[in-house]
Amino acid sequence: MKILLKPYLMLLPVLIILIGILGIGVMTTFTQSIGYFSAIGSNDFTLDNYMRLLTDKGLIESLVFSMRTSFISAFISTLGGVILAVAVYKLGNEGDLLSKSFRIPIIVPHLLSVLLIYNIFSQTGILARILFSLGVIDSFESFPQILYLKNGFGIILAYVWKELPFIAFITYNVLSKLSTKLSDAARNLGANSFQAMIYVVIPLLIPSILSSFILVFAFSFGAYEIPMLLGATYPKALPVKAYIEYINPMLSNRPYAMAINFFIASMGLFLAYIYFKCFERVTRYEKQ
Helix, strand or coil, X not given: CHHHHHHHHHHHHHHHHHHHXXXXXXXXXXXXXXXXXXXXXXXXXXXXXXXXXXXXXXXXXXXXXXXHHHHHHHHHHHHHHHHHHHHHHHCCXXXXXXXXXXXXXXXXXXXXXXXXXXXXXXXCCHHHHHHHHCCCCCCXXXXXXXXXXXXXXXXXXXXXXHHHHHHHHHHHHXXXXXXXXXXXXXXXXXXXXXXXXXXXXXXXXXXXXXHHHHHXXXXXXXXXXXXXXXXXXXXXXXXHHHHHHXXXXXXXXXXXXXXXHHHHHHHHHHHHHHHHHHHHHHHHHHHC
C-alpha cells in the first residue's frame, strides 16, 4: 500500500503549490470581476462588468474574431491531421518512423512558430525572396500581405502549423491501437480497404477526432502570443483584448479586464468538460 501511495505523496507538495497558485488566481479574478477591488476603494457586489461584456462592441468583435480563427484553424488542422494520420498508418512499419516527425512542431514554442511563419510568409520572407529571384514578382512590395490582416490569416497559419501535427499524432496513436477484427470482418464480407476505412475505422475514430478538435479549439481560443504578434491592429483576439484592458493605466478598468479573463476561463472549463467526455469514449473503444 505504501509503495502504491509513494508516487502520489512525492507529488503532493507540487500539487498543493499548483492548486494554491491556481486557486488564488481564480479567486482574485472572480472577486475583482464582481466589484471587490480594494485598490480603488470598491467593495460592493456588482454584475456591471459582466453586463458590459454584452454591450461592449469592441469585445463582441474580439469574441467573434477569436471564435472564427479558432474554428477555422481547428477544422483545417483536424481534417488535415486525420488524412495525414490515415495515410501514414497505411504505410505500415515505415509509417512508425514517419509518425515520430509529428512531434517536432508540437514541442516547438509558440514564439518560434511565430518567427517561422513571419520568416516564410512576410513581404521580406523566404517565399517572397524566392518569387522575386524567379522573376514572378517585381518587388517585395508586390508580394501579397498575408500577415496582420483583419481576417486573421497569419494567425490561422501559425495555429495550423502547430495543431495539424498534434491531431495527426493523436489520431495515428488511436489507429495503431484499434482492433483490426472489425475491418478484417468487413473485408471478408466483400468490402475493399477504402470502404473498410470509411465505414468501419473512421466511425470508431469520431470520439478521438472530436476530442482533438475541442482541444485545439480551446488552445487557439485562449492563446495570447500568436494573435498578439501576428494579429491585426483591430480587431484583437479576446486574450489580447483582456491584456490591453488589464494594463490600462486606469485601475478602475481592472475589474472589467478580470471579467473578460473569467469568461475566457469559463469557456476553457466548459470545453475541458466536453473533451473529457469524448476522451472517455476514446478509451472505451481502445479497450474493445
